[in-house]
Amino acid sequence: MSKVLVSDTIDQAGIDILSQVASVDVKTGLKPAELIEIIGDYDALMIRSGTRVTQEIIDAGTQLKIIGRAGVGVDNVDVPAATRRGIVVVNSPEGNTIAAAEHALAMMLALSRHIPDANASVKRGAWDRNSFVGAEVYKKTLGIVGLGKIGSHVAAVAKAMGMKLLAYDPFISTERAEQIGCQLVELDLLFQQADYITLHIPKTSETTHLINSVTLGKMKPTARIINCARGGIIEETALAAAIKAGKIGGAALDVFETEPLGESELRSLGKEVILTPHLGASTTEAQVNVAIDVAEQIRDVLLGLPARSAVNIPGLGPDVLEELKPYMQLAETLGNLVGQLAGGRVELLNVRLQGELATNKSQPLVIASLKGLLYQALRERVNYVNANIEAKERGIRVIETRDASARDYAGSLHLEATGTLGTHSVTGALLGDKEIHLTDVDGFPINVPPSKYMVFTLHRDMPGIIGKLGSLLGSFNVNIASMQVGRKIVRGDAVMALSIDDPLPDGILDEIVKVPGIRDAYTVTL
Numbered sequence: 001m002s003k004v005l006v007s008d009t010i011d012q013a014g015i016d017i018l019s020q021v022a023s024v025d026v027k028t029g030l031k032p033a034e035l036i037e038i039i040g041d042y043d044a045l046m047i048r049s050g051t052r053v054t055q056e057i058i059d060a061g062t063q064l065k066i067i068g069r070a071g072v073g074v075d076n077v078d079v080p081a082a083t084r085r086g087i088v089v090v091n092s093p094e095g096n097t098i099a100a101a102e103h104a105l106a107m108m109l110a111l112s113r114h115i116p117d118a119n120a121s122v123k124r125g126a127w128d129r130n131s132f133v134g135a136e137v138y139k140k141t142l143g144i145v146g147l148g149k150i151g152s153h154v155a156a157v158a159k160a161m162g163m164k165l166l167a168y169d170p171f172i173s174t175e176r177a178e179q180i181g182c183q184l185v186e187l188d189l190l191f192q193q194a195d196y197i198t199l200h201i202p203k204t205s206e207t208t209h210l211i212n213s214v215t216l217g218k219m220k221p222t223a224r225i226i227n228c229a230r231g232g233i234i235e236e237t238a239l240a241a242a243i244k245a246g247k248i249g250g251a252a253l254d255v256f257e258t259e260p261l262g263e264s265e266l267r268s269l270g271k272e273v274i275l276t277p278h279l280g281a282s283t284t285e286a287q288v289n290v291a292i293d294v295a296e297q298i299r300d301v302l303l304g305l306p307a308r309s310a311v312n313i314p315g316l317g318p319d320v321l322e323e324l325k326p327y328m329q330l331a332e333t334l335g336n337l338v339g340q341l342a343g344g345r346v347e348l349l350n351v352r353l354q355g356e357l358a359t360n361k362s363q364p365l366v367i368a369s370l371k372g373l374l375y376q377a378l379r380e381r382v383n384y385v386n387a388n389i390e391a392k393e394r395g396i397r398v399i400e401t402r403d404a405s406a407r408d409y410a411g412s413l414h415l416e417a418t419g420t421l422g423t424h425s426v427t428g429a430l431l432g433d434k435e436i437h438l439t440d441v442d443g444f445p446i447n448v449p450p451s452k453y454m455v456f457t458l459h460r461d462m463p464g465i466i467g468k469l470g471s472l473l474g475s476f477n478v479n480i481a482s483m484q485v486g487r488k489i490v491r492g493d494a495v496m497a498l499s500i501d502d503p504l505p506d507g508i509l510d511e512i513v514k515v516p517g518i519r520d521a522y523t524v525t526l
């Protein structure tokens with residue numbers, strides 16, 4: 001039975017799902033060295049933002065197949081290191097969107113009306129109504145940096161509260177921004193005009209310290225900043241200095257450069273600063289959502305199925321996956337087959353997506369083809385995650401072409417592999433009840449479902465050759481399950497595809513090519 005380690009607090013709903021397929025250990029608060037010591041026993045690791053999954057931990061996780069982040073941000077996971085090791089990293093892109101957006105809005109209102117400090121003063125026994133006069137958000141300008149899932153929900157609610165909305169997001173179109181009621185502007189203009197600035201961007205090399213002494217200097221002296229996105233987007237010492245000097249009005253922060261927040265000047269500031277301990281996703285609803293979302297993906301991957309929200313498998317989103325699922329196995333099978341026919345070291349794989357597969361959405365089929373191609377060399381070590389990297393490291397060039405006009409089948413896939421021993425090609429499609437069929441081998445039309453053990457011959461189409469091959473295999477006790485010949489012209493060249501019940505014993509291929517008329521023979525195991 002598979003083993004899953006849960007190293008941060010997650011909702012029981014997730015544990016219940018994992019328990020259907022694995023034995024689950026919940027061990028929170030582990031030190032890095034403790035995690036390194038035990039991770040080698042586990043097939044999957046489930047985390048939130050509390051566990052830092054470093055390269056060292058990934059290297060120690062020799063059995064790891066998947067790291068599941070019950071939340072959005074995977075900046076606490078060394079994703080490139082996981083990718084190199086073929087470990088799938090999944091997250092829950094939407095499970096806590098509403099929770100995080102509502103936290104940002106709550107922070108904005110709490111900051112405007114001094115709610116935390118007013119609350120604390122009443123609880124201390126005071127009744128001070130003069131120190132906590134606030135500001136309304138109605139008709140004020142909110143600058144939203146990052147108009148993705150959370151930023152968009154913040155915009156919708158803020159608009160309903162009567163705020164004017166400016167947004168900066170270089171990856172969003174003006175039309176999309178306008179649909180959400182935002183005016184898309186340059187960052188400097190947003191900084192200059194906003195009364196409130198809320199950050200909803202990932203932490204990247206470009207966004208690190210986006211809010212610094214220079215950008216803070218561009219803001220209104222009354223501006224208030226809310227960061228419920230990621231620590232490190234704001235340079236905290238510069239922020240504290242700007243608030244102290246009255247250069248900006250205040251800040252509400254849920255995330256910090258170092259978490260848990262240690263010694264910090266921010267702690268000593270008054271009602272103009274609100275700090276929460278990374279609570280953006282901490283609602284009952286969001287925790288159930290993310291736990292279920294990620295646990296289901298871990299369960300699926302442990303059962304050998306693809307994950308719907310893998311961050312390190314390009315193009316494999318849930319909708320795309322659903323559509324392509326039946327073709328993924330076709331692509332893998334064809335990749336595996338053409339790699340074995342080509343033999344030797346493959347240098348070039350040409351993948352032609354045909355018919356209804358000739359769209360950009362089908363890109364994962366190229367990865368699946370590569371996975372199949374590399375299977376003979378890497379076995380279980382190759383997967384959708386590392387197939388591209390492994391191919392690059394082996395100097396395999398991949399050419400991807402599309403031919404929407406190929407209409408023999410609704411969608412078909414043609415692979416051609418060129419290697420040190422020559423070039424071979426195979427085509428396949430899904431027929432009937434989505435059954436995989438080989439429809440062409442080396443340019444010869446056939447129609448056979450692939451089987452585990454197969455023999456292919458290239459021969460002259462002439463009387464008696466099938467009988468001779470049958471007798472030869474019979475004399476070695478090889479049982480033929482099915483046989484089909486593909487030819488372009490009568491008595492020209494032809495291809496024979498035989499399904500056999502067991503692997504072809506060693507040395508028989510040499511005997512097969514001695515049969516007069518047979519030029520080449522190949523055996524494959526799929």
Ligand SMILES: NC(=O)c1ccc[n+]([C@@H]2O[C@H](COP(=O)([O-])OP(=O)(O)OC[C@H]3O[C@@H](n4cnc5c(N)ncnc54)[C@H](O)[C@@H]3O)[C@@H](O)[C@H]2O)c1
Pocket residue numbers: 072073074093096097100145146147148149150151168169170171172200201202203206207228229230254255278279280281282
């Ligand atoms: N505090 C919490 O507990 C909590 C909870 C959930 C999410 N988050 C964080 O909130 C952030 C936003 O999450 P989301 O789900 O909305 O992500 P998202 O991917 O839907 O949106 C992010 C947006 O940022 C934009 N963007 C990227 N780089 C940018 C740049 N340099 N300048 C401006 N815009 C840029 C993208 O185009 C995208 O539209 C993430 O950092 C996430 O980790 C925090």
Ligand SMILES: O=C(O)[C@H](O)COP(=O)(O)O
Pocket residue numbers: 048049050070071072073074096278279280281282
């Ligand atoms: O990226 C996220 O999903 C949030 O930062 C939530 O983090 P958490 O799961 O540790 O609350």
